[in-house]
Amino acid sequence: MVTKKRFSHLIRLIGVLLGMNLIWYLLYLLIDHTILPSPLDVYVSLFHLEGQEVATHIGYSLSRVFVGVILALIIGMLIGILMGCSALWNKLLDPVIYLTYPIPKIALLPVVMLFFGLGESSKILMVMLILVFQIIISVRDGVKAIPQNTYDVLSSIGAGRVQKFWHVTLPGALSVILSTIRISLGTALSVLFFTEIYGTEYGMGYFIMDAWLRMDYKEMYAGILLFSLVGFVLFLLVDLCEHKFMKWRKSV
Template identity: 75%
Template sequence: MVKKRRLPHLLRLLFVFLCMNIVWYITYLLMNHPILPSPGAVYEAMFHLGARDVGLNVGYSLLRIFEGVLLALLIGLLIGLLMGRSPLWNRLLDPVVYLTYPIPKIALLPVVMLFFGLGETSKVLMIMLILLFQVIISVRDGVKAIPESTYDVLTSIGASTGQKFWNVTLPGALSVILSTIRISLGTAISVLFFTEIYGTEHGMGFFIMDAWLRLDYPEMYAGIMLFSLVGFVLFLLVDILDYKFMKWRR
């Protein structure tokens, strides 16, 4: 049954991908300019990219994303749970969150680089900052939305605090966390691109900008497509986690 549902979804993805390439090719014909190569030229450039270079650049980008997301989840989950279950901590931390959340995080890039340098730390911290406040707010609201009667039922059957957390609080928080990550990944990847322009020789952002400076437009677009593929795979991974751990929603 699951396979039957996945097949139409896969066919729709392939159809949209084909349509995008057709629009791309028509635009290429209309422009007739080197700044927009044909889809065939870009795929050929992608095919001729060295496997070691691609693996190295994609690997560095994925590692930075993973570290940033992990940090945001650990800190955001802790603070969000604290605010969601404790009215006192919610009153104390709520003004802090709401005063700092609206600040455009990309504007903090120069500040982060001044304090932490141009290396890996600043890149990971920027991704963490993008996700952190959204995780905190989502977890807090998700936990507060859990009816108290749910905990009362578990109390009546003798459930421990740990069992209440594992069976009620964590699933309620995990649901909104996965939705938040899915929404925020695009922004996090965009920020990663900016951070990889400075102080590094590895990463998809560096790869794309290097090709642009060399006026190698097919390779530049090939890098953009690889970067997009990384984002697509991460989206699929979040969907898989949602399917595996959120079975109760179905």
């Protein structure tokens, strides 16, 4: 049953991919200009890219996303759990989150670059800023939503604070994190693209913009496809983590 469901999902993905390429080809015929090459030309250009160079660009982008996500998880979980477990800390920090969360994080890019330079730190920090506020809010709400009687059951069998945290609070926080990361990942990659335009010669953002400046549109679109593939793989990894660690969700 599970295999059949996965096969059906794969068929739908392939169908959507073919449909998107068909629309792309029709637009290519309609526009009839070098700014939009045909899908076939772009795929040919994609397979002719230098493997080592592309791997380097992808590696830099992935490392920035990975470090930014890890930092956001650490900070977001600590603050979110603290706010969810303590009414005092929630009262103190809630106004701060409420006022800073709506700020468009991409607008902070010039400020971050002024303080942290054009190197790796500013790029990682921007990815972290995109994720951390949503993780804080999701973890706090997830912890606060845990019914009190869940803790009472553990208390009745003699469980201490550490056992309650490990078996109830932490799973309650983790249950919302993967969904939050999935939602925020696309925005984080978009911001990463902008940060990679400045102060670096590595990363998919730089690769795409360099091809655009050279008016090599086939390579530019090939880079966009690769960057999209990176996002798709990261999305699949989140699904894999959810399948492995949140198996109880299947029954919900």
